[in-house]
Amino acid sequence: MGRITAPFGPQHPVLPEPLHLNITYEDEKVVGLSPAIGYVHRGLEKTAEKKEYPENVFLVERVCGICSFMHAMTYCMGIEELMGIEIPPRAQYLRVFYSEISRLHSHLLWLGLFADAFGFENLFMQYWAAREKILDLMELTGGQRVILSSCAIGGIRRDLNAEQIDTAQGVLMQTEEELKRINPVMLNAYTVKQRTVGKGMLSREDALLYGAVGPMLRASGVAQDLRQTGYAAYRELGFAPVVETDGDSYARALVRVRETCQSIELARKALERLPEGEAAVKVKGNPDGETMQRVEQPRGELLYYIKGNGSKNLERLRIRTPTFANIPSLLKMLPGCEMADVPVIVLSIDPCISCTER
Amino acid sequence: MAKMISTVMSNLTHCPKTRLYPLEERQLPPGTRGQIEFDMTKCIFCSLCAKRCPADAITVDRKGKTLVFNPFRCIICESCLEGCPKDAISLFSHWRAPVTALYEQKYQPEPGQAGD
Amino acid sequence: MVKALMVVLLVVIMAPLLGGLLTGIDRVLTARMQGRVGPPVLQPFYDVLKLLGKEALAANRRQVAWALGYLVLIIASLALFCLGGDLLIIVFTMAFAAGSFVLGGFSVRSPYSHIGSQRELLQMLAYEPVLILLALGVYLQTGSFMVKDLFHQSQPLLASMPLVFIALLIVLTIKIRKSPFDLATSHHGHQELVKGITTEYSGPYLALIEVTHWYELVLLLGLAAMFWTHPLGAGILLALAAFFIEMVIDNICARLTWNWMIKFTWTGGIILCLINLGVIWVLRAGGV
Numbered sequence: 126m127g128r129i130t131a132p133f134g135p136q137h138p139v140l141p142e143p144l145h146l147n148i149t150y151e152d153e154k155v156v157g158l159s160p161a162i163g164y165v166h167r168g169l170e171k172t173a174e175k176k177e178y179p180e181n182v183f184l185v186e187r188v189c190g191i192c193s194f195m196h197a198m199t200y201c202m203g204i205e206e207l208m209g210i211e212i213p214p215r216a217q218y219l220r221v222f223y224s225e226i227s228r229l230h231s232h233l234l235w236l237g238l239f240a241d242a243f244g245f246e247n248l249f250m251q252y253w254a255a256r257e258k259i260l261d262l263m264e265l266t267g268g269q270r271v272i273l274s275s276c277a278i279g280g281i282r283r284d285l286n287a288e289q290i291d292t293a294q295g296v297l298m299q300t301e302e303e304l305k306r307i308n309p310v311m312l313n314a315y316t317v318k319q320r321t322v323g324k325g326m327l328s329r330e331d332a333l334l335y336g337a338v339g340p341m342l343r344a345s346g347v348a349q350d351l352r353q354t355g356y357a358a359y360r361e362l363g364f365a366p367v368v369e370t371d372g373d374s375y376a377r378a379l380v381r382v383r384e385t386c387q388s389i390e391l392a393r394k395a396l397e398r399l400p401e402g403e404a405a406v407k408v409k410g411n412p413d414g415e416t417m418q419r420v421e422q423p424r425g426e427l428l429y430y431i432k433g434n435g436s437k438n439l440e441r442l443r444i445r446t447p448t449f450a451n452i453p454s455l456l457k458m459l460p461g462c463e464m465a466d467v468p469v470i471v472l473s474i475d476p477c478i479s480c481t482e483r
Numbered sequence: 484m485a486k487m488i489s490t491v492m493s494n495l496t497h498c499p500k501t502r503l504y505p506l507e508e509r510q511l512p513p514g515t516r517g518q519i520e521f522d523m524t525k526c527i528f529c530s531l532c533a534k535r536c537p538a539d540a541i542t543v544d545r546k547g548k549t550l551v552f553n554p555f556r557c558i559i560c561e562s563c564l565e566g567c568p569k570d571a572i573s574l575f576s577h578w579r580a581p582v583t584a585l586y587e588q589k590y591q592p593e594p595g596q597a598g599d
Numbered sequence: 600m601v602k603a604l605m606v607v608l609l610v611v612i613m614a615p616l617l618g619g620l621l622t623g624i625d626r627v628l629t630a631r632m633q634g635r636v637g638p639p640v641l642q643p644f645y646d647v648l649k650l651l652g653k654e655a656l657a658a659n660r661r662q663v664a665w666a667l668g669y670l671v672l673i674i675a676s677l678a679l680f681c682l683g684g685d686l687l688i689i690v691f692t693m694a695f696a697a698g699s700f701v702l703g704g705f706s707v708r709s710p711y712s713h714i715g716s717q718r719e720l721l722q723m724l725a726y727e728p729v730l731i732l733l734a735l736g737v738y739l740q741t742g743s744f745m746v747k748d749l750f751h752q753s754q755p756l757l758a759s760m761p762l763v764f765i766a767l768l769i770v771l772t773i774k775i776r777k778s779p780f781d782l783a784t785s786h787h788g789h790q791e792l793v794k795g796i797t798t799e800y801s802g803p804y805l806a807l808i809e810v811t812h813w814y815e816l817v818l819l820l821g822l823a824a825m826f827w828t829h830p831l832g833a834g835i836l837l838a839l840a841a842f843f844i845e846m847v848i849d850n851i852c853a854r855l856t857w858n859w860m861i862k863f864t865w866t867g868g869i870i871l872c873l874i875n876l877g878v879i880w881v882l883r884a885g886g887v
Contacts, residue, residue, distance in 0.1 A: 131710035153714065180537035183560045244778050244854025250633035251490060254500045261512075268516040274560045282561070283514075310487045316779055316853040464714065465856045487851040491632045500634040 128156070135164050139242050139468040142478035146459075146471070153464040160456060166482045173442040178204060178412055179278055181439070186272055188444060189480040191234060192422045194227045194267075196444075197276040199420040202356065203431040204278050207412035214400045216280035217358040222293075222399075223267065223275060224357065224420075225392035229300070230259040231423035232385045235475050236311060239378060242468040243320040248310055255303045262296045265289060280405030290396050297389050304389075308382050321375040325458040325470035328372055335453040339425020340384065341474055344369045344376040351421035362394050374473040381475075411435055422447055424475045446480035515576035516559040521550060521590050525571035528592075532563035532572060550590040554579060607678045614677055618813025619643045621820070625846060632850045647809050653802035658707040665703030666804050670811045672696035677818045683747025686734040693730070693818070697723050700808075704796035715795025718782045721857050725864040726770040732872035733822075736763045739879050746825065755827040757837065762875035764826050766868040768841060773860070774819050775812075777849035782857050 129150045135143035143164035149157040169188055173181045185200045186193040198220055205212060237252035260270045266289055267273035275283045285293070311317060327337065332345035342349055343366060350366035352359045367383045369376040412433030420427045425447030432441040451474040458470050502509060511517065528550065530543035540556035541563065543549075564572050623640040630637025639645075657663045676692035679685070697719065704716030734744060740759055741748050749756065757764055773780040782795075792798075800808055823841040824834035 129710040129713060131714070150710075150714075176537065180535075180562075183537040183558060183562070240853070244781065245852070246778075247487070247491065247633045247850040248853075250635060254634055257500070264515055265512045268514055268561075269559070272558075274516070274558075282565075306486070306490065310490070314487060314851075314853070316855060319855055319859060320853050463856060465854075488847065491847060491850050494634045495628070495631050497634075499631065499636045501636050503636055 144476055144478050155459050155462050165479055169483045170442050177437040188483055191231045194223050194273045195422045199418045199429045201276050201278050203416045203418040203429050204412050206416045207414050207433050212280045213403045215402045215404050218395045218399050219281040220357040221395040222392050225388040228423045229388040230256050232381045239472050242472040251307045279408040284404040297393050301389050324374045324466045325473055326373050336450050337454040338447045338450045340380045341451050344380045345372040346370040351419050374469055377473045448477045448481045511576045517575050517577045518579045519572055522571045523590050523593050525569045531566045535562045535566040548592050552588045555585050606681055610678050610681050614817045615810050615813045618816045628846055647806045650806035651803050655803050658799050661706040662703050665699050666807050668699035669696050673811050673814045677814050680821055686744045690730045707799040709799045711792050711798045715792050719796050722773050725861050726773050729766045729770050729868045736760050736876050749828045757826040760875050762871040766871045769868045777845050779852040779855040780860055
């Protein structure tokens with residue numbers, strides 16, 4: 126059989142995001158590929174220069190529909206550093222709580238989509254049913270299901286009351302139980318292992334060489350997680366990154382499964398130790414100078430560069446998202462794999478193209 | 484795989500987890516950012532809300548005492564609520580029903596009201 | 600002759616109704632297994648009616664001809680089955696029908712359709728030997744390839760050929776396109792191949808393929824029912840049980856690759872059949 130060139134995306138049933146890979150197959154084996162992005166560029170970085178800096182919190186939240194809170198938090202951390210604002214400890218703990226439930230819902234979403242990539246619809250539904258509880262929790266605490274809008278410069282806009290904390294603890298505990306039922310299928314089922322073990326190998330050296338970030342990097346045996354730097358309240362809560370050494374799709378799924386459990390634990394710990402006091406401080410003045418902020422998103426390292434000039438508008442806002450950093454590794458992993466494994470491998474980097482193109 | 488069979492069987496014998504949405508609506512928790520409404524008896528047309536709105540959904544004509552609100556630009560971020568000095572904006576925890584044509588809401592001071 | 604014509608007419612009219620209904624039940628039950636509400640039972644009929652109402656667009660005329668060939672050959676094999684015809688001929692007509700479907704997939708230029716067609720061929724390679732061994736088993740047991748002679752059996756076929764029945768379940772999984780074997784069209788999965796062999800069909804022609812799948816479903820369940828002919832009700836129950844088992848398998852498995860499918864059907868399926876046939880043959884030799 127000769128060579129066939131088939132497009133993967135920008136419209137593809139497995140990945141509802143416009144990543145375009147033109148893949149050349151020879152007997153269902155990938156022999157060549159060329160990537161293309163740029164289908165959903167929205168010019169958010171430029172828009173941010175036109176808006177006033179407090180309004181940008183809502184703008185950067187819309188960079189990504191899944192990890193919206195993390196974007197807002199990174200931006201706020203940057204502006205707070207520029208303006209020398211010390212945010213109250215309660216806000217730090219709440220930020221950890223919101224980050225971790227965002228990570229939880231993002232990982233559950235990914236685990237579901239990953240199951241869908243190898244044709245396991247039922248597992249997909251089970252993960253999404255579990256995720257629904259987390260979305261309800263986000264609605265209860267933040268006011269909306271995905272775009273939380275609860276982070277603001279100077280702290281957290283919505284403080285939690287005792288009743289909400291109780292409900293949140295309950296939901297997190299229930300989710301943990303639910304995951305104990307679902308996770309073994311993802312990790313032990315024969316058919317699942319057939320499709321994930323040994324697919325999309327990325328060695329430790331390659332992961333470092335191609336600059337992989339997040340669960341990709343950790344699945345290849347590098348213990349790097351920006352939460353180790355101890356931003357927000359991570360230093361007080363204690364944190365050790367999840368590491369696997371196999372570097373295949375299964376290891377990446379395993380890292381994420383273990384991280385969901387870790388997220389539940391961290392979120393619960395943050396709620397238990399939640400200090401009393403105000404959740405936000407008043408902000409006055411305008412940002413001046415430049416700063417770089419890094420935060421661990423569900424997909425890896427998120428980088429914000431903010432430059433202010435003493436006016437209400439920023440001079441420059443630059444965002445680098447984890448998917449952008451992971452695409453080179455994806456291009457390394459794909460050649461030589463089977464056609465059936467392409468969706469699994471593409472999914473294993475957890476691509477978020479809206480993030481990437483901003 | 485045995486685990487999955489038990490999941491399948493328990494799903495089969497229990498009620499579905501999904502809802503038939505338009506027929507069955509879920510009770511949203513209080514505080515859900517559903518939609519905002521303006522109370523014209525309190526509004527003083529100071530235009531602080533318009534200034535704070537990140538989506539430019541509100542335009543205020545201070546002279547003509549009119550406030551135009553575009554619900555389809557609104558991102559329900561509550562910025563206007565926080566900025567309003569008279570608490571004239573309130574939040575409702577139910578979503579705006581889908582429409583087939585876009586519209587703008589025009590607010591004017593109600594007759595017999597001390598607007599100034 | 601008149602009676603035969605009546606039977607054929609009945610098959611042509613009733614089979615798609617039954618097949619569509621079964622597909623609808625399948626969709627509802629699958630949804631329930633996943634914790635969803637699912638569509639109405641009659642949804643497959645609504646789908647087909649809607650497809651029929653769409654503009655008839657085909658990539659080329661050959662494509663339509665092959666799709667029609669698929670339909671006609673499947674109806675022919677189903678009619679033969681209901682008339683109690685020769686099992687070998689039924690199996691070969693089914694193979695011809697599938698071949699027609701494959702050629703329809705090859706007649707367009709879409710790479711997805713081509714890869715889907717190649718996989719359909721591989722699937723035929725995987726299940727045809729099992730079906731032929733099944734026919735052989737029926738011959739060994741009854742001394743005839745005719746389906747109607749099965750009704751003279753005092754003992755159900757299931758008792759003497761349980762392993763062949765398990766092999767038939769594997770074939771069913773492939774033929775009604777369930778996980779782990781929904782490779783050619785990715786019927787439920789639709790992931791790597793978009794829609795595989797049916798990618799380039801649309802509107803009424805897609806409806807044609809859908810209706811053919813209904814006929815095929817009835818025929819396949821008929822093959823399962825054949826294992827218990829006395830009383831026929833038990834056979835029908837057996838077929839429905841097989842259908843339910845397929846749904847469960849679909850819901851507990853990920854889709855696997857074609858290499859795995861070939862390995863599994865050729866080792867698992869064929870060996871099961873051969874062992875079963877061997878046992879029958881030995882028992883027969885011992886008995887005589």
